[in-house]
Amino acid sequence: MSSTKLEHVIIVGGGLGGLATALSFHYLFPRHNITAPRITIYERESTESGRINEGYTIAIRGDHVGGGVQALKTISQDLYNDIRNMAAPERDKNIAIQFSFGINCDINPMLKLNTSAEEDSFRIARFKLRNRLVEELKHFGESKIKLEWNSHVIKADYNKEKNKVDVELKDGRTNECDLLIVADGAHSSVRRYMYPEEKLNFQKCISLSCVTTIDDGESLPSPIRTSPLVGITGKGIGIFMATIDEKSFFWGVIYPSNEERPPPYKGSVMTKDEQDEFVNEVLTRTNGCLSNEFRSFVRKCDRERILILNSHDKFPHKNPSKKHIIFIGDALHPMNPTSGNGANMAIMDAVEFIQLLIKHHEKQDNYLITRSIDEFDRDHVQRSTDAIKISHRNMASAVATGLKFQLNKIIMRIVAFAINNPFLFKNNNNPPPIIQWSFNGNLNDTFGVYNGISTNGTIQYVSPSYRGDGMAVCFANKSYALIPYSLKLIGTSFTISTWIQLLSNVPLNSSEFGIFTHCESMTNNKCLYMTVRSGKLLFSFYINNFTGNSSLTNNIWYHVAYVYDRVALTQSVYLNGRLDGIFSSAGILQSNASQMWIGASPYTYMYPNPFAYMDEMIFVSRVKNTSEILDEATLVAYYKFDNSFLDSGPNNITNSTGTNVQFNATGRLLSVNNNWWSPMLGFDNSSHLMTQTWSGAIFYNVALTSFIVPLNIWTHVVATFSTTNGLRLFINGTMANSTSSTHSHAGSGTWNIISVGTCTPAAWCTNAETRIIPKQFRGKIDEMRIYSRELTDVEIQALANI
Ligand SMILES: Cc1cc2nc3c(=O)[nH]c(=O)nc-3n(C[C@H](O)[C@H](O)[C@H](O)COP(=O)(O)OP(=O)(O)OC[C@H]3O[C@@H](n4cnc5c(N)ncnc54)[C@H](O)[C@@H]3O)c2cc1C
Structure with missing residues (x-):
């Protein structure tokens, strides 16, 4: 057990990163037999604010760049399955996104990027995802994870004497913890307090977005019935559209600007006039760029769900590890939505940091919090820096005009060609x-x-x-x-x-x-x-x-x-x-x-x-899984006899001639060749089913003496051998007889040739000492498996019951 205390953790911000962190603690720690700390989450907003303010959908990505899918699965596969079921409708799973260029690009997609086969990316309304994470907290109860709404944190700092982090809220409350996780989003109050010099960079683009719900009898805009659409008009206006559900879709229009917009940013706090002004502004900016169909949807947008975003970002700062404080998600590396990656990064930050805590805990590291934060900064932050750089490129091309626009068009065509042609570009898959x-x-x-x-x-x-x-x-x-x-x-x-x-x-x-x-x-x-x-x-x-x-x-x-x-x-x-x-x-x-x-x-x-x-x-x-690996190592051959003599086991052993599997002469059921021939499973001259091995000197055998295998019904037969248990014969999953002797088997450790139905050449099998008589098996054989190990009783029963 580490001497660093990790009993109480405070998380500032109940957004995607904060909630994923709390869940990661309580799912991942117990998997490693570590008791998870008590967690308090302070969230500034009220429970109700979500649907209005978070109406847009976000892409949770399963590719190696995004990683949100993998991170959610790491927290809990069941939780992930539930979230996946809440995803926005996918009409064409094979197309990840579409691009279009020029005037009326909103109705005219040109390039479609294929989805990679293993990728399970999906889009989901942000409020749905967040609500589901909040629901999940309830499994653990308030004694383990307490989410306090309407709790606005304004200050936090390390108290060296107490070795605690002190936290202060706007309403005067205070609290302390062993570790503070700051996940209060792009405009982080804690960051502003601790690092006033860390400013957001304005990337000279503004996005105007909203949600439109269609009327009964109306259809969603045709391009997004297939997959989300990115449109670049070439006139300094970019557009993004994606469905939220069968009846509504999110749209955003992006334009370049040297000046940041002042508030209000959200429709829910705008006056009616301000809302109408917003709609008029979008119509004016898109006049001559986007289709009349799109503009009619703009007029009908849900005014409460208007969102204006100054495109801000910031490269990650170094986390104050010695103060036992870590910033994650947008609080550490806010990025513009055009990279489509901020939520993925926030969830990955959460999971990966908790995994580092587990790792250092298991090493009994006395400085587990400091070391985990340092390792997080060293190994995990690069991906968000990369995502921010990608968002700069995306933004620049969304609002490109003239030659730049033409050039981007060509580049995008090449990129799409590359992604859609796995034979040319192997990395696609x-x-x-x-x-x-x-x-x-x-x-x-x-x-x-x-x-x-x-x-x-x-x-x-x-x-x-x-x-x-x-x-x-x-x-x-x-x-x-x-x-x-x-x-x-x-x-x-x-x-x-x-x-x-x-x-x-x-x-x-x-x-x-x-x-x-x-x-x-x-x-x-x-x-x-x-x-x-x-x-x-x-x-x-x-x-x-x-x-x-x-x-x-x-x-x-x-x-x-x-x-x-x-x-x-x-x-x-x-x-x-x-x-x-x-x-x-x-x-x-x-x-x-x-x-x-x-x-x-x-x-x-x-x-x-x-x-x-x-x-x-x-x-x-x-x-x-373990049984797959065990089969790969020990299932020597598996003949299903489904209209072929092919081996369906992991070795795909070729049937060399096919002549020995006709079952049309007299002979044995199965024989083994290794310089000498040894019939292993067949019948003795009293028609008893028998299995035998050759020790190099004598035959050992075991017969089914209690009854004769009945005619015209299927009987499941297993013969096993080991030097511990000798020979054993199982009928329909139950052991019928066994030898007590523990002799060796002369055919072990060498390659053997098997024949099924008869022993070839018959003359070699007619050994005076063998009790299995050299006659042709007449009957049906199905589902034959040969293993290089002794199966357990349980495995034999399972095979008999298939
Ligand atoms: C229109 C749009 C589309 C997007 N699309 C995508 C996408 O497709 N894919 C993607 O990966 N990302 C997307 N994002 C980005 C993504 O939503 C964010 O990157 C992500 O939500 C960041 O998570 P977070 O937990 O760090 O911060 P947030 O989710 O912003 O959570 C921060 C929380 O902290 C609370 N808070 C703030 N200050 C305080 C305080 N002082 N005290 C207490 N609580 C506080 C806030 O109320 C909020 O609940 C999009 C964003 C927008 C706006």
Whole structure:
């Protein structure tokens, strides 16, 4: 337990960032067995103000730039699902946004940007999102999170003697806390008090916006029936329109101005004359630029929901970490809505800061608050700086005229072409759902995108692979596969699994075998590498290093899997399908590397690589669950017999001839070839179902003696073997018989050839000692699975009940 107290936290501002912070504390801390602090949220406004003042919709983005989707999912998947269900109607999920240019651009979209397949971005009315977050607080009760409305904070500062932050409200109340989170928005009172020199920059644009509700029988403007629209008239006026629900939509018109507008900014506090003036102003400014249809909607706008925004922003200041105060969201880095990212940043700030507190808490850091704030400033603030720069570009192009307008049009066409053509620009679908390097004589990705280049010495291929056929890659000395493409791992979970065999030419305990590296620079959380170090699986983000428990040996094929869960913030390693180690305070991977390495890598000190084989490396941009990984490692083959003899298991073992699966002669159900032939499952001469193994000297067998398998009905049969439990035979999920002996099986550890329905060649199977008789199985076989491990009773019951 850290000696820094974290018992009471005050949050200034019950907006998106403040609410997300409170929820993150109470959802994420308990997941790490840490008691969340008591939280007080002070919110200046009253409960009712939302619907009027926050009528517009905001885009919650699932791409790696936005990140609001991932952050909400991190807080609570159920909460996210609910919010997602409240989203504005999506008419065409495949189109993220549309652009149009020139006069009447509001009715004339030209460019449509596709939605990336994995992106789950959506738009939602701000007040709906905020109300849902407020609702969620209620689960925890006021003793844990207290939201105080009509509470305007005016001052806050650190009190060194008490090691507390003192907070003062406009109505004279005071309070104190161990940590103050300032989330009071772009015009932050606390920032003004603490940093009077930190001024907002006026970006010389003003936006006039409102919400229009359509009458019965009327339709929403045609372009936004598909997706939101950004229009650039070329006459110094830009427009944005997006639906809120089936009957209403939000619109905003942006124009350049050297002067800031004075208040009033909100329709709800304007007089009727001021509201009418606003409408007339929009009509005048858009005259000759926008369509009559749009202008008729302007006339009908809901006057109470008028919003005038001077476009302000400010690059983030350094947080006063030693004072135990952190600014987040718009209070730290206000940005213009044209970047469409302020809400995403505020929610991400909340989640990422809480994750840092957890991390430092688990390290028993005596300065957990200061360190977490410092790390937040160092690693997380850059993204908001980038978003502000993007908003400057967006604003400039929205109001561009003349040559600049023409140039922007061309650039936008190129950008749209790039985004909509994944074959030309691979990053569009980045990270992809799957990458697969099968190493069958080359370093190509099965899906043709992330092909590798043999580098630093010739990569060789060996045969057979771990499956007994095909090829595996052999890395020696300094050789590696360079994958010269960026793979965007920021903000995503992933699993990388592969088969490896370490060769015996080097001692394991003093070597490092590189498996996969994605490294931007050798700094904390920017360098991902997976290796076998001193014989154990190592999973590192450069700082968050941990190894699995088991020691590997040379010359054996192992299945290894490395899993990063971006939501639970865990790193795990699996060996042969079993969890071998988990690190529960993983950092947030930040590597933006433009290439990857398989085998040795120039970034990590396992360079050069000793000799190792590798086969079938698979990347997926999600967490594989434990049963998937176990199947990948141990489900050797799975024949569904759905009109084919193909293996549907993870290995896709090819049926070499097909001739042995006709079931039309006399013979056995299943046999195994390994120099000698050993029938493993069939019937004895009393028609008893029997399973047997060969120890190298004698056959061991177990028969179903209590009854004969009935004719014409389906029976589920499982035979298992282990040196612990010997042979066991299960009928319809229940064990029917077993051997007590714990002999070994001579076919273990080598490749075996199986035949189903008969034993080929029959003469070889006619061994005097086998009790399974060499006759053809006559009947139906379905859903055959072969595992390289003994299944548990529970798993067998589950298979029998499918
Ligand atoms: C028209 C428009 C469209 C937008 N579209 C998008 C979009 O598409 N995507 C996107 O990501 N972002 C968008 N944004 C930006 C986004 O809404 C903000 O960036 C986001 O709400 C910031 O969250 P926050 O918690 O930092 O601040 P806010 O949500 O502004 O919350 C601050 C809260 O603090 C309260 N408060 C203020 N002062 C005090 C005080 N002294 N004491 C107590 N309480 C106080 C306020 O009442 C408010 O509730 C848009 C903004 C606008 C105006």
